[in-house]
Amino acid sequence: MRTLIRNAWVLTMDDQMHEYHPGYVLLNEDIIEAVGPEEGPTLLHIQDLIDTADTVIDANDALVVPGFVNTHTHIGMIPFRSLGDDMKDRLRKLLFPLEADMTEDLVRASAQYAMAEMLLAGITTFADMYYFEDAIAEEADQMGIRALLGETIIGQPTPDASDNTPYFGLKMAPAFIERWQGHVRIQPMIAPHAPNTNDRASLESVTKIAIKYNVPVMIHVSEMDYEMAEFKDKYNQTPIEYLDSIGFFEAKVIAAHGIHAKGQDFTILHDQGVGLAHCVVANTKAAKGVAPIKEMLAADVAVGLGTDGPSSGNRLDLFTQMRTFAYAQKTYNHDRSIFPATTIVNLATRGGAKVLSLDHKIGQLTPGYQADITMIERKSLNMNPIFDPYSAIVYSAEASNVEAVWVAGQQLVANKTLTRFSEETISQRLQAQMAPFNAKVAEILGQE
Numbered sequence: 524m525r526t527l528i529r530n531a532w533v534l535t536m537d538d539q540m541h542e543y544h545p546g547y548v549l550l551n552e553d554i555i556e557a558v559g560p561e562e563g564p565t566l567l568h569i570q571d572l573i574d575t576a577d578t579v580i581d582a583n584d585a586l587v588v589p590g591f592v593n594t595h596t597h598i599g600m601i602p603f604r605s606l607g608d609d610m611k612d613r614l615r616k617l618l619f620p621l622e623a624d625m626t627e628d629l630v631r632a633s634a635q636y637a638m639a640e641m642l643l644a645g646i647t648t649f650a651d652m653y654y655f656e657d658a659i660a661e662e663a664d665q666m667g668i669r670a671l672l673g674e675t676i677i678g679q680p681t682p683d684a685s686d687n688t689p690y691f692g693l694k695m696a697p698a699f700i701e702r703w704q705g706h707v708r709i710q711p712m713i714a715p716h717a718p719n720t721n722d723r724a725s726l727e728s729v730t731k732i733a734i735k736y737n738v739p740v741m742i743h744v745s746e747m748d749y750e751m752a753e754f755k756d757k758y759n760q761t762p763i764e765y766l767d768s769i770g771f772f773e774a775k776v777i778a779a780h781g782i783h784a785k786g787q788d789f790t791i792l793h794d795q796g797v798g799l800a801h802c803v804v805a806n807t808k809a810a811k812g813v814a815p816i817k818e819m820l821a822a823d824v825a826v827g828l829g830t831d832g833p834s835s836g837n838r839l840d841l842f843t844q845m846r847t848f849a850y851a852q853k854t855y856n857h858d859r860s861i862f863p864a865t866t867i868v869n870l871a872t873r874g875g876a877k878v879l880s881l882d883h884k885i886g887q888l889t890p891g892y893q894a895d896i897t898m899i900e901r902k903s904l905n906m907n908p909i910f911d912p913y914s915a916i917v918y919s920a921e922a923s924n925v926e927a928v929w930v931a932g933q934q935l936v937a938n939k940t941l942t943r944f945s946e947e948t949i950s951q952r953l954q955a956q957m958a959p960f961n962a963k964v965a966e967i968l969g970q971e
């Protein structure tokens with residue numbers, strides 16, 4: 524089955540940043556077979572491709588880019604969206620008590636809802652850590668999206684802990700990894716919550732399991748000011764120095780946030796091959812700070828963008844992340860020329876793929892790579908004119924401009940609509956599961 528996407532403005536994000544306008548992408552099953560301009564003496568004539576393809580899609584001059592990579596989120600948390608956004612101690616007052624009552628059915632409905640939202644926004648790969656992650660993996664399998672998934676490990680009982688003891692995620696990790704390892708789109712991870720919410724023994728067990736099974740580790744690091752203070756007091760180290768000192772980076776680690784990274788941290792992250800999932804919207808909304816991405820990139824640390832959970836970052840699209848990244852970093856560095864749009868689109872595609880160690884198969888439109896593709900229409904008023912297509916993606920585009928999406932060659936979005944699922948059904952499924960949650964919210968807020 525070969526699908527030809529033609530008459531497109533193709534941004535390959537390959538090593539040479541090839542751009543074809545008008546250009547085409549030819550998909551053969553799950554793989555990109557060819558990419559190129561529609562005109563030119565040394566290339567296949569477009570008519571030959573049209574004649575031999577099973578399906579031909581006229582992109583109408585849309586921007587065609589590699590699918591966006593969301594490097595960090597918690598898709599079970601849709602129920603929390605817009606709840607207590609401006610509240611000072613929201614974590615203690617709302618999140619912890621409500622999370623204690625989360626059910627598998629609610630997490631399943633939330634996960635499907637979040638994946639639908641991400642696909643419609645052109646996200647083809649995401650990395651998630653939450654509870655009931657085995658159920659989330661089943662939902663992701665059904666949905667057709669690409670995912671790295673890890674059960675959150677934390678030193679307190681979690682809603683899915685059948686034995687009601689701390690570190691449940693650690694106990695279920697081997698079986699979870701064995702179940703999903705080898706799946707074509709789903710990759711298991713192991714996901715300790717943070718260095719200050721796991722004891723040393725737990726972190727050491729995580730490293731052992733990650734190395735044994737060769738799976739990545741995802742962890743929140745240097746996100747909280749009190750986390751920084753705690754490690755300074757206890758060990759006179761940063762959390763990154765501490766993790767390095769206990770051999771945590773012997774596994775492949777994806778660090779979320781890194782807002783307060785400093786000094787030697789950048790060298791450690793680079794030398795240990797740690798990827799950074801940067802969540803600028805969540806970080807700035809919570810007034811935690813602007814992460815030192817200039818220093819990270821100068822130290823050649825792999826950086827990608829992440830939405831964080833829908834209670835932290837609200838929106839599950841990378842357009843919002845790209846734009847906020849530009850605003851925050853340009854203002855923070857007092858330099859409008861820092862981080863040009865090409866760099867920002869790179870972070871949202873190739874950069875994210877590198878962070879997740881998937882850069883050998885996704886993140887660019889190159890023959891042999893997975894056919895994970897996002898098409899952004901330019902017929903909407905907000906999309907024109909386009910003098911610079913990267914700039915249009917970062918500053919002009921919205922998730923609602925995403926017209927079509929392919930994951931592993933399967934078209935999951937067409938005409939801005941899911942091809943396999945009904946948005947209405949997905950939404951109703953979530954609403955049906957939210958009644959007990961809503962009742963508890965009312966109860967907690969009533970006690971204020």
Ligand SMILES: [Zn+2]
Pocket residue numbers: 595596597743779831832
């Ligand atoms: Zn997070």
